[in-house]
Amino acid sequence: MLLGEASRNIVATKQRSLLALLGIVIGTASVIAMLNVGSIMHNAVLEQFRAMGTNVINIRQRYATDEDDPARNQLDLGLARALGPALPQLIQVAPFDSASAQLRAGAETQNVRLTGATEALQGLLRVRLAAGRWVSELDGVELQGVVGSEVASNYAAQTNQPLEVGDRVGLDGYTMTVAGILEPYPRGGGVSPISPNRTIFLPIKALQRFDADNQLEGILARVHPQADHQELARTIETWVEERAPGLPVEVNSAEQLLANMEQQSRMFTIMLGAIGSIALIVGGVGIMNIMLVSVTERRKEIGIRLAIGARNADIRRQFLVEAVMLCLLGGVIGAALGTGVAIAFAHFTGNPFVAAPMAVLLGVSVSTLTGIAFGYYPALQASRLDPIIALRSE
Amino acid sequence: MSAAQPLVSLQDVHRSYRVGPTDVHVLRGVQLEIHRGELASLMGASGSGKSTLMNIIGMLERPSSGDFFFEGRDVLQLAPDALAHYRNQQIGFVFQTFHLLPRLTALDNVGLPLLYQDVSKREMRRRAREILGRVGMGDRVDHRPNELSGGQRQRVAIARALVGNPSVVLADEPTGALDSSVGREIMDLFHELNGEGVTVVIITHDPAIARECPRQLVIRDGVVAGPEQVPA
Ligand SMILES: Nc1ncnc2c1ncn2[C@@H]1O[C@H](COP(=O)(O)OP(=O)(O)OP(=O)(O)O)[C@@H](O)[C@H]1O
Numbered sequence A: 001m002l003l004g005e006a007s008r009n010i011v012a013t014k015q016r017s018l019l020a021l022l023g024i025v026i027g028t029a030s031v032i033a034m035l036n037v038g039s040i041m042h043n044a045v046l047e048q049f050r051a052m053g054t055n056v057i058n059i060r061q062r063y064a065t066d067e068d069d070p071a072r073n074q075l076d077l078g079l080a081r082a083l084g085p086a087l088p089q090l091i092q093v094a095p096f097d098s099a100s101a102q103l104r105a106g107a108e109t110q111n112v113r114l115t116g117a118t119e120a121l122q123g124l125l126r127v128r129l130a131a132g133r134w135v136s137e138l139d140g141v142e143l144q145g146v147v148g149s150e151v152a153s154n155y156a157a158q159t160n161q162p163l164e165v166g167d168r169v170g171l172d173g174y175t176m177t178v179a180g181i182l183e184p185y186p187r188g189g190g191v192s193p194i195s196p197n198r199t200i201f202l203p204i205k206a207l208q209r210f211d212a213d214n215q216l217e218g219i220l221a222r223v224h225p226q227a228d229h230q231e232l233a234r235t236i237e238t239w240v241e242e243r244a245p246g247l248p249v250e251v252n253s254a255e256q257l258l259a260n261m262e263q264q265s266r267m268f269t270i271m272l273g274a275i276g277s278i279a280l281i282v283g284g285v286g287i288m289n290i291m292l293v294s295v296t297e298r299r300k301e302i303g304i305r306l307a308i309g310a311r312n313a314d315i316r317r318q319f320l321v322e323a324v325m326l327c328l329l330g331g332v333i334g335a336a337l338g339t340g341v342a343i344a345f346a347h348f349t350g351n352p353f354v355a356a357p358m359a360v361l362l363g364v365s366v367s368t369l370t371g372i373a374f375g376y377y378p379a380l381q382a383s384r385l386d387p388i389i390a391l392r393s394e
Numbered sequence B: 001m002s003a004a005q006p007l008v009s010l011q012d013v014h015r016s017y018r019v020g021p022t023d024v025h026v027l028r029g030v031q032l033e034i035h036r037g038e039l040a041s042l043m044g045a046s047g048s049g050k051s052t053l054m055n056i057i058g059m060l061e062r063p064s065s066g067d068f069f070f071e072g073r074d075v076l077q078l079a080p081d082a083l084a085h086y087r088n089q090q091i092g093f094v095f096q097t098f099h100l101l102p103r104l105t106a107l108d109n110v111g112l113p114l115l116y117q118d119v120s121k122r123e124m125r126r127r128a129r130e131i132l133g134r135v136g137m138g139d140r141v142d143h144r145p146n147e148l149s150g151g152q153r154q155r156v157a158i159a160r161a162l163v164g165n166p167s168v169v170l171a172d173e174p175t176g177a178l179d180s181s182v183g184r185e186i187m188d189l190f191h192e193l194n195g196e197g198v199t200v201v202i203i204t205h206d207p208a209i210a211r212e213c214p215r216q217l218v219i220r221d222g223v224v225a226g227p228e229q230v231p232a
């Protein structure tokens, strides 16, 4: 009866109600979008590191050193080989280099990334072989290639036959033997610039045919789980400076990347939270306003109810229920809208939508609380009306 | 002192309103007893304080001074919630302009007093329907007030006053807004209810209506007088 009447009164004043609801809708939508976007971002960040783990760093040269300087230092294999033994915090060190080439497939070709790899890179990237083997030290400068899953499937589509281990394929002017084929690799490589699916891995010395200089693309290293990444980065920089003065290196750690990403998503969360709170306050004031108008307009009704035995608390409850129902209505619409925004966000950023489990619950309780907070004063006003004056008013 | 305890007992009741700098002294020492089963009329010039007196008896308004006992209970000592409870259980109001809630059907209007009691919705509807039948409105339960004539609205309002089985029905000019034939029907209804034992007090400006009540009260100069002053 109480709920039925409250909804009837809301329907009877729908234009005004809808206007006041707008603030609640926007407020709740922001809160829900905020929570969902937070959870989408969080998941995206975790996804980035799922494949490789978070205890990986990448060391790279910031810019090329002067070629004309005979004494110049650069990030090369020699440096990479010395790094592991020098720093015990590094469990695994994998230098890599890269180039690009055309892979011939029948009459067609495809552009592929080439990554020069050592044996250690497989364990660092945690790539898995669908067939064949990984590159080996013993391959030397031979063109033995490990083919990424997308490259292999593109090749199969172009030639109408699957790529198999032992196949010999044309790579620019050379002929490469397929040593292995990789399983599809999960999206996101954390700090690694390598996308295994679109890459052919070659022995690092064989890559020299496509990329003549000695400068490496980078050195990936797995770090001891207890190591402090920031401190380690400084240690590496000092070590490089001692061994190869003037070599500009940069150490990217997963932890640092994670922190950056989290900060970005936190900024976004704070912004939406601020919009949400402001909208909720504006909406709440709107609700308060229409409830006060409603109390004034319905003075006679209040007088009648008091005359037939309603207690002050009954009147208060009636108007409070109405305010809360209004806000809840706004909350439900806002929850739908906010979820829609989050789904759109997930779509445009290319991340999977992950619903924040508490979002809808929180959105609904936030709108309910707004209703109670801003509906209480008008309800109190209603319950304090003098029944005689209320009855005499028309 | 009479043997039976009076239902309503007012002693030296004063009521004044502050209007600007002056006090308007409306009731100046009202002495009044109403017993169970009575049918009384209350007359008086416009502004003489009839509605004020009615609102005091109905516990909507407090006297400025004096005593008010209801079935021997000192009403003026009751807390607001207890007063609401009394209004709900003991008093049935009928107003000149009906005072029905426009958005509710006749059935829900009549059931309203039961909303403030521990009565299930089903029971509420059952009793409202029964009372509506008793006042001759059994075939109009789902109508809203604006779909009813004045006389029909007043019947619904009387049904609402009766639904909680009150000790006394207070009617403030119940026929004032109705034409005379419809007013006649409403008066017949009050007589009928009184015949069934309901105590009724009717405020009226119509001497004919006043005269058909067994007890006739007149308010003049702020006090209630007996029947001898009723104009012929
Ligand atoms: N809240 C109030 N404030 C000031 N004066 C009031 C108030 N209520 C009533 N009065 C005054 O008290 C007097 C009595 O009012 P009341 O309504 O009781 O008269 P009444 O006998 O019912 O008149 P009517 O026959 O016109 O209904 C009037 O002069 C009125 O102006």
Ligand SMILES: [Mg+2]
Pocket: B050, B051, B052, B172
């Ligand atoms: Mg009056």
